[in-house]
Each structure stands twice: as C-alpha cells, then as structure tokens.
Amino acid sequence: MKNIFLYIEYGGQNKYISELKYSLATLFDHHALTPDEIWVYTEDISRYANLPVTPKSIAAELEAYSLGGVYAHRIKPCAVNKALAELPPDTNLVFVDTDTYFKSSVTRRLSTISQRHVLMNKFEKINPYENDVLEHLQLPSGKKYRYDTQKSVMFNSGFLGLNREHIPCMKDAIAIIDGMIQAKFKAHTIEQCAVSEAFRIHGIAISEVDAELEHYWPSTDKKYMHHHLSKISDANIDSRGLWTERLQHSWWRARLHKYFVKG
Template sequence: MNYIAYLAYGKREFALEAVYSILSLYYSAGFEDHKDISIIIYTDQSDFFTRVFGKNDRIIYQELTETLRESWMKGGYVYRAKIKLLQDCMGKYPGNLLLVDTDTIFIKDNLEELFCGISQNQFHMYAQENTLEQRMRIHQEVVIDPKEQNSELSLLNFIKDNSFMTTSAKEIKVPLTMEMWNSGVVGLNKSHLSSLDEVLEMIDTIYEKFHYRILEQFALSFVYGKQYKICNTDCTIHHYWYSKITRYIILIFFKRVHEKGLFKNSPLCTDFNIVELFEFEQKYFSQDIENYKMEELYQIEFMELEYEQLIPYGATILKYFWDIEFLKELIPKNSFFGEILTKYAASGL
C-alpha cells in the first residue's frame, strides 16, 4: 500500500496549506485514479478538514494531541516531530510512504513512478540545495537574515574542524562536501526505517549546542546520503517555502476550478467549502498585499490561468519578498525551481 502523509497542527494556515496540497493532488496528480494510495493527516484539526472535504474513506486522520506533540519535540526542536511521524506512520501503516510538507502542491501525475522508486528502496527528498561548503560561502558573501546566518554559519564553522559525540558514544564527523537536501518531501519504506533512530540521535546531539532551524533535513541528508543516492521529487511536487503568499494565488486558482464545476464529480470535493477558505486567506494576507502593492494578486482573479502557470506566476512575486539573486545562489541551477528562477531573473521581472 502507498501513503501520502501530512503534519498539520497549530495555526489554521498550516491546515489550509494542506487543503491546497490535497486539492492539487486530485487536480494534477490524478489521485482518484491511483486506488492504491491513501492520505494520512496527523492533525489537531480533523474537524476542520472534514468540514472542508466531508467524509472520505481514503483520508485517514491521526489525532495529534498536545502531549504527543510535545514528546515528539523533545528538547524543543519543532521539526523533530517530522522524524517521529515517519516512525509512527511506518509502524501503523506499513508500505511506501511519502511525507509531504503542507506548503506544497503537486504539479505532475507521476505518482506511480514515484512510489515504484520508493518500493525499490530508493530514498527520496524534495531537492538538493548545494553542499555545505557552498552554503558556507553563500552565507559569507550574501547578506541575509542575521539570526539564520549566524545559526547555520556557527554550525558549519564548528563541523569544519570538529566532530560530535552522541549519547551512545558514537562519533559524528560531517564533511563540508555533504549535499544538503530540502526535506519538504521525504519518501521511504521499511528498508529505510532503522536509520531514523540515527537521524533522531544526530538531531538531539547537535540541537543541544546549535539551535539550527533546518536541523532535521541536515540530519536526514547526512544519514541517508551515506547509504543512498538520494532521489529528487521537485518535478512532481513543488515546495513553495520561499513565499507563503503563493498559497493565496493557489487558492484563487482553485476557486475558479470550483466555480467551473471541475471538482463536481470528485468524492473528495463534493462539499468543498471555498467561501470559508477564501475569506480567511483574504484577511490573512491583506496586510501583505497592501504593503507590497501586489496588484497582480487582484488581476489574477480575472485571468484564465492553466495549472502549470501557477508556479511561474508565483516566481514573479519573489521580488516583493526575497532577493531573487540570493535564491539563485542557494538553489542549484539544474534543479526544477532553479531553472524557473534563472528564467524569470533573466526576463527582468
């Protein structure tokens, strides 16, 4: 059996992101035709999801209580919960698992090929984000958020000349040649399960000294990069971590899809509550729209966008939120999103 899992807890916007990701799974990835795939949502807001989608026997809800969540975030590191979810989910639902961050959209019907690779013991992550050595150079040369810069630079400067010693007396020496992979998507099966304990031990060891925000992907990249040639998923799934207002664009698109009745025959979207979602997002992003004078966000309501235009359009609003030159440095040019960034930077947008 194949599973696509989400972790959506806390703020309502994370649940909304998961909704849009699931809609894209139906609209562009042909989910209804893949009867061997189920969705698992670890959440404290199952009532919200059922209110939006109605009941569906291919969506499984796992209650994420505050007590369980706190135990998964041992030491206070939030993203440690993703690793614990992988362990919990694989224990309850053995098969091939794709853990997908909520701020993602499916852009291609490639699920059969993707799960086939996982079933053949290929380990998947979203996309490669340069070596540690390259990331160190970028932080040294490009002015970015000081807190984030200090966090990563401090860790990289340490591992350049030092090792970590775990609680089990295991020495961890991380080479600067290690490739960092984005963990917006993680695909694995039971053959990969035992190494998750090593990932957790590495997280707990390093987090005591360095409160590094993306430590979970650092540890996943190190542990699985030693054993496998990690496979990317960025041509199938897009992780829009770079600009959350992209989800407002996605919502407008799905609003048009719903109005045209394109979800009418979908058992998932029979009772799709588009009004509630749209009102929430307009309120949530109203200040951003005003501050950044993003006229495009208003104009898009009158445009007949095709689905594949969403990502390029989203790339054009980067100029309002983040220096596109920095993103070009951080993300390899040969990656799916790297090619989009290069194209739109060259166009002068």
Template sequence: MIDKAFIYVLYGKHLRYYQETILSMSTLLTYNPKANIIVLAEWVDFFPEIPNVQVINFTEQQQKQWLGCSNYHFRLKLSGIRFLLQNYAKKIIFLDSDTLVRSNLMHYFDMIDHSNSILHKLEGHLSRRRFTRQYKNVIGRTFNSDKGGRCLITESAPMYNSGFIGLAQVHLSLFEDALWLMEEVSKYTTYHTAEQFALGFFLCKQGKVHTVGDKVVYHYWHKQPRKFIHEQISDLLLSYSILELANNPRLSLSIKPHRPFTRLIRDKVGKLLTK
C-alpha cells in the same frame, strides 16, 4: 495496513497550515486521483470526509511524549512520519503542507526500497557558503552515540530539502539515529535545518537518495512566494468550501505557483524599502 500512502503531519491549530494542506492534497489528487492519503493532525475537525483520505488524531499526549525534553518542534515531524510508517502504510511519501504537486507521483513508490529513498532536492553540501556560515559550529565536529555510532560532520556532507520524503518500513531503523543527530546538531546552529540534514545524512549512509526536484513538486517555503500563494488560497476559499475543493481537486489549478513579473518587482522594491 495499506501498501502505500501519501502522508501529511500537522501539529498545532494554525489555520494557514491546514489551508495549505487542503490545497496540497487537491493538487495531489488532481494528478494522482487514486492516491491514498493519511493525515496525522491535531485539528481533526478541520477536515471534511473525503474519499481515500484518512485523518488520524495527533493527540497532545503523543506530542509531549515524542518531544520529551526537546524544544525542537521538527522532532514531531520525523516522529509522526515514523508512526504512520510503523502502523498505517508499508511505503510512504510525505509532503510538507506548503508543497504543490505538479505531476503524477505514483511511480516514485516503485523506486523506494532498502537501498533507495527519495527527498525533494539536493540543496548543496556544507561546503556551500550559505551552509558553511549556518553550520560553522557543526563542521569538523564529531558526534558519538551508542546507536548512531561515530558521526564526523565534514564540508562534504549533503543538505537535502525534506519537503518530499519517500521511505519504506525498511528505513524505520534510521529514525532513532536521525532524531538523535538532529538534536545534537540543533544545539550548534540557530537554523531550522537540523532535521533535514540529519535525515539526509543517514539515508545517504544506507543507500542512494533520489530527488524529485521543483518540476515535480513546488515547495514554496520562501517568504514572498508563500505570501503570494496564501493570498490565492484565501481567495479560493472565499469562492469554494473546503469540501468543494477536496471533492473537485482540479479547482486547485487556478493557483499560480509563481508570481507574475510585476508582482515580483513590487515585492523586491518593497523589500528594499523596508531595509
């Protein structure tokens, strides 16, 4: 077991997620060349041999076991993070595949301890109109569990983005609670954010949650920004192999994270025309 590692969790064999991961790893290694990276992935053969990168097979048996009777696939994300934290690294920083690293991250490991964790950013509280609408059937509800205790969800509850997660082994006891609350909350909303809500909820109860923000990492999960970056990834992989990109991570600097003004206007006009 190593002291610290950056980790990715991939299930399924959707090519775009694996291409995103290669790009994310390349941006990570550009600014953090000595980083240790662990990838838990179903499609192991996609990854070439890369120094400091360990790829672990995410078996179908594991996935079935961790999902159980649930159909909420983000359970695999939290379960995968817990598995790597239990067995491979004492401290981890998890990155979603659709995350571009923009600076050195190594000092964030020093911020993680029993009373301190890290998430990408605070998107607001449930009192924010967007979340009030999405969580209208959750706000004011009390959930009870033998392990998680009594959880009253109020408008003051925070909603963090979990595209970046920094944890240590001292946080392992929170996973069962987060997985339980995630399942309960997901029954009352059709939005996919129950996972990040539940994790942030319990991390806040344990201590201080630090955030890194968009200047440190860029999480491009919105539809049009994602499409723009996917087009660039496809072009990049036409010019270079996955191995070349992994061994020469600075090639990833050619990716423009934000759309130029002309593209932005074109996308907005196209969106209006399809309504």
C-alpha cells in the same frame, strides 16, 4: 508496492490548513487515490472530517516530539517514524509538506523506492553548517556519527519517499537532531540535514523529486500563496470536498506580488 501519502498539520492555523487543502486537491489531480491512502497527522482530526483522507491524532505526542516546544521541526521525523511503524506490509510512505503542490504524477518515481534508495525533494548543499562541530554521537542503530565538513549533506525534506526498511534511519535522524541541538547548532534546517545524513551514513542513495511538484518554502512565495489561498472559497468544491480552483503561481508572479500588492 502500494503507497500511502502523509501530511502533518498542527497548531490549527488557517494558512497551514489551507496549504494542506490545496496540496491535497493537486495530489488528486494527478493520482487516483482513496481516503485510506492519505493520512493526515494532526492534533484535531475534526478539521479533516469532510475531506477524502484518514486523519489520525498525534495530540498526545506533540509535546515529546517537539522537545517541549524547543524544536518544532523535530515533529516531522518523529511523525514519519510513527507512520512507518503503522504502515501495512509492502507499502511505501510518501511524506508531503503542506506547502507543496503537485504538477504531475509521482507514481513512477515512487516505484524506485527500495531498501537502498529513497526520495527527497531537492539537493541543497554539502557542509551546510561549516562552523559547527558534532563528534562521537552514539546512534540507536549502533553507528557513531560525526558531522563531516567534506561529506555532510542536506536535501530539502519537503517530499520524502521511503518504507519500513528505513525505520533505523529515521531513528538515527532523530538522534542526530538531538545531538545537533545539544551541540548548539542554531539553524532551523537541522531536521532535513539530519534526515539526509542518516541516509548517507546508512549507504542509502537519495534521488530528487522536484520537477513533479512545487515546494514553495521561500518566504516571498509563501506570502504569495497565502494571499491567494485565503481568497479561495469553500463553496468551490467538488463532490469529494476538494477545492476546484487552481492558482497561477510562478517565481515572477510571487516577486511582482511582493512589490505591487499589499496584503
């Protein structure tokens, strides 16, 4: 089974483009890949013309994917669903958040993806929205969904490994997001809960991919990484256009930076 890695970047903010460039460099540290095995969905493909990736425009879809800006995180499952439909036969899709870098190979883990098994970054919690109610939601698959305080689950979606057989799950995940928005769920994390829930109700097992990568989503780590990524020079690149500098990041370094470094 082949693998295609997917990044999504929109908005053109330098800090997120830098996240992607650093993640890409670490991806190549541990995997031998060609440009056609790495897709970047973006509204401006020129941003990635000098990198070993295949940029694809989603400029025309962003408005609909985000419900006119109501919920930007909805873009991710919509883009993943689009990519699944575009996959060649016998190929896994590996979505990677830009704020993620690789510490070792995930190739062995990707070989476990199947119709009944997918990969996500990390388990977070059961019943993440204990005060919210959603019932009798009709899904595209024909299933009916209710948020279950005993069973509803949330994995972090910073890494996602799946294939074309999971298109019905992604369509249902998008519908669950829309249902949660309609039901006034306020949390910005409903996207990753909805994806996790779609897999759960379809009876698909989820395994964590955590040790092999670092998803630095906490704000303290984000600020640390953004500070140091902003100092990497584009002069320090290899023949493929990839950054050669690697950062020293840890939980402690990020927290020391918070208290002792300005900027």
